[in-house]
Amino acid sequence: MDFIYQNNTFKTLVFLSFLLLSGCAFVGQLAIPMESIDEPSGPYDIGTQIFFWTDESRSEQYTIDPTDLRKLLVQIWYPAQIKEGHQKTTHMVFPELALGSLAKTLNAPAGLIKHGGQLMSSAVKGAHPIEGEVFPLILFSHGDGGVATQNLSQIEMLVSQGYVVIAPNHTYNASITFDKYRNPMVYQSNVTWQEQALHNKKYYANRLIRYRYEDMAFVLDTISNEKLFSLPNPYYKIIDFGRVGIMGHSMGAGTSYHALINDARIQSAVALDGWFFPLDQKTFSTQTKKPFLHLAQEEFLSLEIEGDINNSESGIINFDIHNTILQNNSNSFMVYVKKSLHYDFTDFKQIYIQDRPLTFPLSGLGEVSKSTIKQIMNKSILEFFNYSLKNNIFDTTVLDKHNKDIKVNYDIN
Numbered sequence: 188m189d190f191i192y193q194n195n196t197f198k199t200l201v202f203l204s205f206l207l208l209s210g211c212a213f214v215g216q217l218a219i220p221m222e223s224i225d226e227p228s229g230p231y232d233i234g235t236q237i238f239f240w241t242d243e244s245r246s247e248q249y250t251i252d253p254t255d256l257r258k259l260l261v262q263i264w265y266p267a268q269i270k271e272g273h274q275k276t277t278h279m280v281f282p283e284l285a286l287g288s289l290a291k292t293l294n295a296p297a298g299l300i301k302h303g304g305q306l307m308s309s310a311v312k313g314a315h316p317i318e319g320e321v322f323p324l325i326l327f328s329h330g331d332g333g334v335a336t337q338n339l340s341q342i343e344m345l346v347s348q349g350y351v352v353i354a355p356n357h358t359y360n361a362s363i364t365f366d367k368y369r370n371p372m373v374y375q376s377n378v379t380w381q382e383q384a385l386h387n388k389k390y391y392a393n394r395l396i397r398y399r400y401e402d403m404a405f406v407l408d409t410i411s412n413e414k415l416f417s418l419p420n421p422y423y424k425i426i427d428f429g430r431v432g433i434m435g436h437s438m439g440a441g442t443s444y445h446a447l448i449n450d451a452r453i454q455s456a457v458a459l460d461g462w463f464f465p466l467d468q469k470t471f472s473t474q475t476k477k478p479f480l481h482l483a484q485e486e487f488l489s490l491e492i493e494g495d496i497n498n499s500e501s502g503i504i505n506f507d508i509h510n511t512i513l514q515n516n517s518n519s520f521m522v523y524v525k526k527s528l529h530y531d532f533t534d535f536k537q538i539y540i541q542d543r544p545l546t547f548p549l550s551g552l553g554e555v556s557k558s559t560i561k562q563i564m565n566k567s568i569l570e571f572f573n574y575s576l577k578n579n580i581f582d583t584t585v586l587d588k589h590n591k592d593i594k595v596n597y598d599i600n
Contacts, residue, residue, distance in 0.1 A: 220540040223278065223307045224340045225561075229347025234267025234314030235276060238415070239367035242405045248398060249359040249377050259355040260364045261406055262335050264346045265422055266322060267314035278306040278538070279336055280356075285363050288371035306538060308336075309343050316425050320349075323430035323576040324410070326403050326446070326453075327354035328439030330533070331395075331462070332362050332374055337533045338436060338459070344565045350572065351426050353410055355402050360395070360438075388501060392465035399442045403433065404450060430454065430576040434568070436533055437462045440481075444512065448473050455575035457568055459532040460484055460496060463512065464505040471508045472515060476600050478575035480520040481509070482567055484527045484553070488594060495528045495551060518600035520581075522567050524560060525592050528553035531560050555592065563589050 227233070238261045247255040260280065279285055282304035325345055329337050335354035336342075342352045356364035359375050366372060377395075409415065413423050432455045435443035440461030447456040448470045455478040463471060481487070486494025487509055497506040513519050530536060530551035537557055539549065566585050574581040583597055 221306060221538045222540060224343075224534055224537045226309045227344045227347035229344065229349070231266035231317065231347050231349055232269040232314070233264055233310040233343055233346045234269070234316060235262060235264045235308070235310035235312055237262050237280060237312075240405070240409055245401060245405075249375060257358070257402070258366055259358055259402060259406070260335075261353065261355045263351065263353045263410070263422060264310055264342055265351045265425060266317045266320070266346060266349060267311065268317055269311050269314050273311040273314060276308050276310050276312045277304065278308050278339060279304075279334070281365055281369060284365065284369055284371060288363055288373060308339055316421055321425055321427045322349050322351050323432065323572065324426045324428065325350050325352045325572065326407060326431070326433040327352055328399060328403055328433065328435035328442040329354065329357065329361060330435070330437030330439050331360060333436065333439070333533070334361050334363065337535070340534050340537050340561060341434070341564060341568055344569065345572065348569055351422065353406055355406050357399050357402055360399065389465070393467050396438065396441050396445055396465040399438070400445050400449070403442065403446055407431070407452060428452075432456065432572055432576050434459070436460065437529065438465070441465050444479070445470055447477055447479065448475060455479065455572065457482070457571060459564075460529050461509065462496070462505060463508040464501045466508060471512050474515045474517075476518045477516070478518045478520070478571065479512070479516050480522070480567060480571040482522045482524065482532060482564055484529065484531070485523045485525050485594070488523050513598070517598060519598045520567075520571060521596040522563065522586065523594040524555060524563055525594070526554040527560060531555055532564065536560055559589065559592055563593060
């Protein structure tokens with residue numbers, strides 16, 4: 188979807204992010220009912236940690252201070268040794284602070300937004316990493332106006348199955364993030380880039396996706412060192428840096444494909460209902476055998492199929508670029524999910540209870556059930572990364588149970 192240029196769409200995205208953090212008292216619980224995501228079923232327990240990293244090689248492009256450097260809130264999830272009694276973390280980072288800031292952004296009464304902060308994850312903050320094993324690394328890039336935990340269902344599933352996952356909040360491109368002093372930084376546009384977009388949307392979008400990729404490259408550079416700045420890196424010994432993949436939703440999917448083609452360290456990529464419009468022609472036209480999985484709504488099969496991402500001028504370009512990517516990638520995997528829309532490929536589908544009376548209807552969520560979409564996504568993603576990063580044979584029957592809900596196209600090298 189053309190998130191960058193459609194203000195109404197951004198407001199919807201902020202509202203959806205708000206759902207992860209909010210809820211109202213009695214009225215809100217009726218109109219916006221929510222529940223925590225399911226615990227993953229893999230054999231590994233999950234630890235997590237939050238960092239505040241500064242990329243001293245890059246200036247911040249969203250502020251007017253010429254001395255301001257690019258700062259990122261980064262979260263890592265990893266197989267851990269969990270002792271009984273350890274408390275699991277909330278779904279979102281600093282929910283109380285985020286609630287207040289997003290309430291202000293949305294002009295919502297702060298007193299009405301409560302129970303979203305009680306949504307829980309399955310991870311224990313600061314748990315000791317498991318010893319004696321090494322795991323592939325997955326980078327995650329959220330969508331434009333999203334947050335790093337917007338696909339926590341898939342992140343925790345992967346970690347429980349023997350992966351390490353790391354994700355930044357793309358500062359000012361996330362709905363909300365924080366600096367090391369816990370000051371909120373909310374979504375905003377780069378004014379100069381926005382003015383350029385009036386004349387050339389593609390130029391603006393490509394600058395943004397490159398800027399986001401630089402975030403991902405910096406995160407990978409940093410976690411690959413034996414020291415995290417001046418401190419020992421407790422995750423260095425559990426990560427196999429020869430097995431690195433990337434995954435992203437929407438704009439994060441485009442970011443992921445840019446990384447796949449332009450970063451030799453990235454071996455495979457997963458796109459979730461991808462926004463490929465920002466990619467430059469050299470990137471999307473490059474012939475490659477690097478494994479690529481795209482989980483998407485059925486609209487990517489044909490523009491005649493109703494959906495909510497390719498129904499604009501730039502959306503048609505997005506559709507065409509997607510087809511060019513598939514033509515030039517001889518190791519591609521497509522899973523088209525029937526009756527799905529853009530936000531079905533995020534945790535918004537999992538936490539928001541759609542089928543209760545008086546529930547507020549949200550655009551971007553389709554008719555596919557939350558159980559169906561979660562199973563399709565988790566099975567596909569795990570099978571793909573096991574194939575591309577653990578050298579397993581790809582099981583083309585893994586989704587046979589869901590044949591009535593999907594169409595698939597595998598081009599296995």
